[in-house]
Amino acid sequence: MELLFNLFSDYTLRIVTLGSTLLGITSGAIGCYAVLRKQSLIGDAVSHAALPGIGLSFLLIGSKNTEWLLLGAFIAGWIATLVILNIDRLSRIKYDNALAMILSVFFGFGLVILTYIQKIPNSNQAGLEKFLFGQASTLLQRDVMLMGIVALITLVPMIFLWKEFKLLSFDTIFADTIGFSTKKLDLILTTLIVISIIVGLQTVGVILMSSMLIAPAVAARQWTNRLFIMVMLSSFFGAAAGICGTLISSSIDNMPTGPIIVVVITLIALLSLLFAPNRGLIWKRIRDNKTKKEINSTIILSILYTLSEKHTKTYHSYDLSALMLKKDNIKYSKKKLLKELNKLKMSGLVDKHEKNLWAISEKGMKKISVLDYTNGGQSYYD
Amino acid sequence: MGVRVIMINPQIEIQLIAIIVSVACVIPGVFLILRRMSMMSDAISHTILLGIVLAFFATHDLTSPLLIVGAALMGTLTVYLVEVMHNTKLISEDSSIGLIFPFLFSIGVILISIYAGNVHLDTDAVLLGEIAFAPFNRFVVRGKDIGPKALYVMGSILLLNIIYLFLFYKELKLTTFDEKLAAVLGFSPIFIHYSLMSMVSITAVGAFDSVGSILVIAFMAGPSASAYLITDDLKRMILLSIVIGILSAISGYWLSVLFDVSIAGSMAGMVGLIFFIVFIFVPDRGLLSIIKRRKKQKYKFANISFLMHIMNHENTDMEKSESSIDTIHNHLQWDRKFLNEILSLSIENKYIFVNENGIIKVTKEGKKFAGTNYCELVKRI
Incomplete structure (x- = not known):
């Protein structure tokens, strides 16, 4: 409660929260495309590659204004992305190898420039490295304004090119054949991704930016199969993590905002992986168990069926040991088998004649003939 | 030329360390490329931060060798977690890498800021490293200075890499190029996978201390990529990568002396430069x-x-x-x-x-x- 009160009263906190929320929304939305196109790690590469851009822009323009630094970062990140994509396209070097190499080479070059700047007399380069590790607490109102504008720049084309981007992400070749210029679209989408990464640098820093792109999208993907809902959810998760992260870090002394946001958004993703309906791991486990049970009872039923087929009397009953003759069909013990048979009896598929004699019932006959497991049962038993 | 051409002792030592680091990184790097796992080196070199922090909490000693063990274990754990995520079939491999390593890194940073605010354990130091300081950290045995510590640490890691390569060359080759055949023939691809990844994390841990993780990634991904464009033969690829790695280490060092800039940065830059020269001019596969x-x-x-x-x-x-x-x-x-x-x-x-x-x-x-x-x-x- 006090936290929320702080949010409305504390000016700095409000600015920082606004900034990280904006970041969560943009990177969440645009991250969906990066994840769907299997280019998740582009965030890592671009954010590292932005460093020489920041250094060069400071070197050339001599200003520490966020706009100029971000512009430099954007240009460097964009060049790096194009280089990576072209190495992948033109040579046998694979995408991930190109990523790792370009990110380290660009970052190394950035270090060279930063150390060079340090040596220049009278140049105050302090503050440049805040981009490296992100210092959300130093966000100013004008930074957040800039972030808002850039968020608009990324989100508006996304809305207008919705159909095209969707097509591009799911079936590039089809998009090509029906006449969309996939090269141009690819370039636009990549540019948007680069922009949204660059904007996040100030808040979460180079290393953690990739997570802001991936985690919300991964979380959202588990809840839905529709792109629109996925993008909305992803933005929502991103924003929620931004707000939560900022509030948590503001309530603990000496706590960096970026890492907290990343931990929150990753936890959201992990929880989604576990609990999301249909796709989630727990649901999958439940479903698997259900199927397993179904298969077990059908196997028992089919064994009873094949036995009855061989016998002159259709509903002749057998005792447990007869059922267990072919052990490898029934993987469980006598006790378990009895339990299964009782279950089958409850649903009326099996009749219990005497103490330990079991026979398939009329209802069971009907079920098995519909399922057409008969052949399977036959071959199992012989 | 205003460059000091006279080699003084620390200069030789720095170059020697750089050469050893480059060779040690290049050897597992070749297999990372061929297995399309280069980004794993990036992930590992970041998550070792958490390993170091946890080991530090256990030992309260920044010089303890347990720190390296903890870091190496964390590297292998990263690989395992990525695998677990990927095996759920809910997310692709690159997404799982991108999910796991910032998470572990963040936990590391958070732990540092909560518990170790006054301890000298800098996040920048992990990422950037400074090879220029490596000669200052001496290895002293019975009061006698026998050289920089990094030289011995990286030397033994290099030796370990070479032994591993010679012992498992056949298995590495087989599992890299035809995993299913290897499994059918009775070689365990999983064993090779995890042993290789352990080698990567040990190398990354040893090297980050002396050169910083960026240079580790550059050495693991760069020289072998150049070599991969030049040759189709695995042995030749390894040798070529080693040569290119050494070349970029030495040329990078002298460039950094010339312009008085970051040594690690300029070495990484040279790795990139050599790659681009190869990428453009190599016959058959060049641009x-x-x-x-x-x-x-x-x-x-x-x-x-x-x-x-x-x-x-x-x-x-x-x-x-x-x-x-x-x-x-x-x-x-x-x-x-x-x-x-x-x-x-x-x-x-x-x-x-x-x-x-x-x-x-x-x-x-x-x-x-x-x-x-x-x-x-x-x-x-």
Whole structure:
């Protein structure tokens, strides 16, 4: 409660929260495309590659204004992305190898420039490295304004090119054949991704930016199969993590905002992986168990069926040991088998004649003939 | 030249350390590339921070060798977690890498800021490292200084890498190129996978201390990528990568001395520069030869379709309009300049001649050329 009160009263906190929320929304939305196109790690590469851009822009323009630094970062990140994509396209070097190499080479070059700047007399380069590790607490109102504008720049084309981007992400070749210029679209989408990464640098820093792109999208993907809902959810998760992260870090002394946001958004993703309906791991486990049970009872039923087929009397009953003759069909013990048979009896598929004699019932006959497991049962038993 | 050409002791030591680091990184790097797992080196070199922090909490000693053990274990754990995530089949491998490593790194940073605010355990130091300081950290045995510590640490890691390579060369090769065959033959791809990843994390841990993780990634991904463009032979690829790694380490060092800038940064820069020179100029797979080949193919294809066009209309009513030298551009709809090039090329090769009515005719050679190449094309399709 006090936290929320702080949010409305504390000016700095409000600015920082606004900034990280904006970041969560943009990177969440645009991250969906990066994840769907299997280019998740582009965030890592671009954010590292932005460093020489920041250094060069400071070197050339001599200003520490966020706009100029971000512009430099954007240009460097964009060049790096194009280089990576072209190495992948033109040579046998694979995408991930190109990523790792370009990110380290660009970052190394950035270090060279930063150390060079340090040596220049009278140049105050302090503050440049805040981009490296992100210092959300130093966000100013004008930074957040800039972030808002850039968020608009990324989100508006996304809305207008919705159909095209969707097509591009799911079936590039089809998009090509029906006449969309996939090269141009690819370039636009990549540019948007680069922009949204660059904007996040100030808040979460180079290393953690990739997570802001991936985690919300991964979380959202588990809840839905529709792109629109996925993008909305992803933005929502991103924003929620931004707000939560900022509030948590503001309530603990000496706590960096970026890492907290990343931990929150990753936890959201992990929880989604576990609990999301249909796709989630727990649901999958439940479903698997259900199927397993179904298969077990059908196997028992089919064994009873094949036995009855061989016998002159259709509903002749057998005792447990007869059922267990072919052990490898029934993987469980006598006790378990009895339990299964009782279950089958409850649903009326099996009749219990005497103490330990079991026979398939009329209802069971009907079920098995519909399922057409008969052949399977036959071959199992012989 | 204002450069100090006289080598003083720390300079030799720095270069020696750099060479050892580069070779130690390049050896597992070759297999990372071939297994398409280069980004794992990036992930590992970041998550070792958490390993170091946790080991530090356990030992309260920043110089304890347990720190390296903890870091290496964390590296392997990263690989395992990525695998677990990927095996759920809910997310792709790159997404799981991108999910796991910032998470572990963040936890590391958070732990540092909560518990170790006053301890010198800098996040920048992990990422950037400074090889220039490596010679200052001496290895002292019984009061006698026997050289920089990094030299011994990285030397033993290099030795470990070489031993591993020699012991498991066959297995590495087999599991890298044909995992299923390896499994069928009874070699365990999982064992090789995890042992290789442990080697990567041990190397990354040892190297980050002396050169910083960026240079580790650069050495693991860069030189072997260049070598991969040059050769198809695994042994030659390893040797070439080592040579390129050493080359970029030394040239990077001297460039950094020349311009007085970050040593690790300029070495990483040299790795990139060498790659781009190779990428552009290497025969067969280089950018220049790709462009040349594509151009050649384009001309050849255009030439064939040009000849086919004329042959199709040969001796028909349409010939006058379709194959006349004055009107053919209306039918082919090619760029005028390109058409002229193709025309002169065909005349030069004696594939066509222009008769007195201005109609293009295909010669015997031209028919043969178009025919055989067309068959080839069709066959390929």
